[in-house]
Amino acid sequence: MFHLLKLGPVLLSQSQESTNVYLRVSDSGEFASPVFEREDAAGVQALLEGVEVSEVSCEPALEDVAQSLGLPVAHPPDQALSARAAIATFMAWEQRGVAALGADKALLFVQAATEFWDARPWEHWDDSQPFAVTLSGVHARTYEGSVFGGGEDGGEGMALYEQSGALQVLMELQGQGKARAATSLPAIAVTLDHRPAYAVEALAAAHRAPRLPLPLKTGPSGLSVPSTVEAVVLIAALRAMARLTPSRREVVSTLVAGEEQMAVRVVAPAPRVRN
Incomplete structure (x- = not known):
């Protein structure tokens, strides 16, 4: 049929x-x-x-x-709705200039973003609280992570900063009104965008997060597209963040990039205290 x-x-x-x-x-x-x-x-x-x-x-x-x-x-059937959502996501990626990451990465980002969306970690932590993110394996390194979202305009997502203390620097720059300098801090990130409408509607109809996952990289030279390895790190970090809870503040997510196996370990700070 x-x-x-x-x-x-x-x-x-x-x-x-x-x-x-x-x-x-x-x-x-x-x-x-x-x-x-x-x-x-x-x-x-x-x-x-x-x-x-x-x-x-x-x-x-x-x-x-x-x-x-x-x-x-x-x-x-669900398979047809999922196929439409995948096509819509990749079309939107082409319009946003990130299609070079490939259709396979688009599908993985959709799956990870849905887990992240359903878990809603921004309800427990805010964007000023640093997460310790450690990547082991051949591409071993550390990041300072942050989750954000919950505002009136949405803007959910996650960022992994390359330098320790980056969040403190970010807050200081934003407080001084230096938005451009703040966005030049080296980082890789995923934002969950509510546009374009056709992609969001297709994703929602397929029971995925009603947001377009958009990977990006920031630095002194401006916005760019993450590398393949960085994209896989973002996918694993999204899934790890989705498994965190106030009572489970350490998660390890295993991933494969090419022929290499890596693990992303995320340690969350104490959850935010609500008034």
Whole structure:
């Protein structure tokens, strides 16, 4: 069985115009090449090429077109929703300039971000409290970690600073109004963004965190994309942070980067005391 789904509207990068993306996904989650069209009828008809109509169903968002073409309407299975979420995430990564990390990393970030989102560690710690993060193995090093979120505008995420004492420096710079200097501190991070809407909606429909995980790297030269190893470290750290609780303040997360196995150990400070 093939399931026809819609993704969008997607803002085109070279203009202010938008389009929709139409997907044909099998029961197992395999998908055909996406179709870009502005109208549902054109998108669905393009997806019908090469398949038997009797083997196709449309998601409820395409009900009007389905009725006009005599196609059944049904809620897609989880595999189809997961495939759409993966495609949406990678499309958003392409628009944000981080697609070089690869589709496999995008999937791992989505999984880790969902664990982090469900655990909501920012409810126990704030962004001024340093976490001790130790990476062992061939790429052994230490980081000073921080979790953030819970504000009115969201902004959830995690940062790993390369230098000990970086959080104290960050707070001082922010207090002095030196925002640019604060963002030049060497670090790797993941932010959970509420944009673009098409990606967030696809992730939520697939029962993932309703946020786009966006890996980034900061330093004196500005924003850049983390390396492959740094991306894997971020994924492992997200998962470790998700397993922390006020009564379980030390977690080790094992990971594989290429042929090397590493472990990320995270030790949390005492939880924040609420008034």
